[in-house]
Amino acid sequence: MNPRREHRLVFLLNVAQRRLQRWIAAQTHGSGVTAAQSGLLFVLGQRDGVLIGEAGAALDLGPAGISGLVDRMAAANLIRRRADPDDGRAWRLWLTPAGRAALAQAKAGLAEVNARLTDGFTEVEIDVVARWLASLQSKFPKGEDE
Amino acid sequence: MNPRREHRLVFLLNVAQRRLQRWIAAQTHGSGVTAAQSGLLFVLGQRDGVLIGEAGAALDLGPAGISGLVDRMAAANLIRRRADPDDGRAWRLWLTPAGRAALAQAKAGLAEVNARLTDGFTEVEIDVVARWLASLQSKFPKGEDE
DNA sequence: CATAGATATTTCGCATGCGAAATAAATTCG
DNA sequence: CGAATTTATTTCGCATGCGAAATATCTATG
Structure with a gap:
């Protein structure tokens, strides 16, 4: 109910994400792979x-x-784009050897981040956090839906 | 402990923040004030x-x-920069009338965001979330500290 | 007082990601 | 079949925010 605390939630979310990004960027500085790029590596x-x-x-x-x-x-030779054989509009993405190596490194880095993210909180509390974060996806949808 | 869930935590944080930003941008589209700019308005x-x-x-x-x-x-005439009278290096920021009006609007918008952010969660759960978000600031510090 | 260091701010180049518009290929419909 | 529509992707201009380096000013120290 306290508006001060609620105001803080928006701010805290913003800062938390930025802090994490900044920290990962500093850690992986020179590896040539950023946090966003790691995301795509994981998908591939x-x-x-x-x-x-x-x-x-x-x-x-x-x-x-x-x-x-x-x-x-x-451009960084982490992935390769190849035309879809069945659809002239579409392109498929494939990991290069360098991309595969970077993915392995990213996985290792993720372990460290995971440890910090959950440190000091019980599994039940982390579940609450995960549920809250996930709930934002329906509360703030991409499409219209005001 | 489930690595899948922990992996999701990083991802969920990233997506949640982006969703919120995107939603605010869509809501305030045309107002000329973005989410980041609202932050500075609140500070001022x-x-x-x-x-x-x-x-x-x-x-x-x-x-x-x-x-x-x-x-x-x-440049958008929301704030004004004025030299600090006592320190030639420093500049102080002041709200313009337009900035003050934009701040009032931003405050109203924040109410809507606040309602959504806490919707479906108890006060205790929101406290956990806030504590977790705040904990990232010490877990992923700005400076050095490995 | 002069000079070395600290401090406030800007500038540069970059990665990220958005909305809107463009392009190109596939699909549907008359 | 051919036109209209849908779908996959790119391009453009923009806001955000970082690290590193440059500038300008202030503060200490000798």
Whole structure:
């Protein structure tokens, strides 16, 4: 009920995300792979050869967002774009050897981040947090729905 | 302990923040004030005439980040930069009448966001969430500290 | 007082991601 | 079949925010 605390929630979410991004960027500085790029590596690690649009959906990115990410990662030789044989509009994404190596590194880095994220909180509390974060996706939908 | 769930935590945080930003951007589309800019408006609403660096600290932004934000908002006539009379290096920020009006609107918008953010969760659960979000600031510090 | 260091801010280049519009290929419908 | 529509992706301009380096001013120290 306290408006001060509620105001803080918006702010805390913003800062928390930025702090995490900044920290990951500092950790991986020089590895040539950013946090956002790791996301796509993880997607391809599970579903290599996915459509660009599907990868974007998996990362909750719009067409423009995923397109740029793919561009930069293809330029960095982490992934490769290949035309879909059955659909002239579509392109599928494949990990390069360098991408596979970067994914392995990213997985290791994730372990450290995971440990910190849950440190000091019980499993029940982490469940509450995860449920709250997930609830924002329906509370603040992409489409219209005001 | 489930690595799948922990992996989701990083992802959920990222997506949640982006969803919220995107939703606010859509809501305020045309108002000329973005979410980040609202943040600075709130700071000035409480401490008009603050130093640029102090405002940046309040928003957890580095020098470059706050400088750009100030630039855009000054160009949009929401705030005004005035030299500090006692320190030739420093500049203080002041709300313009337009900025004050935008702040009032932002406050109203915040009420809607607050309602959604806490909807479906008990006060105890929201406290857990707030504590978790705040904990990231010490877990992922700005400075060095590995 | 002069000079070395600290402090406030800006500038640059970059990655991220959005909305809107463009392009191109596939699909549907008359 | 051919036109209209849908779908996949790119492109453009923009806001955000970072790290690193540059500028300008202030403060201490000798």
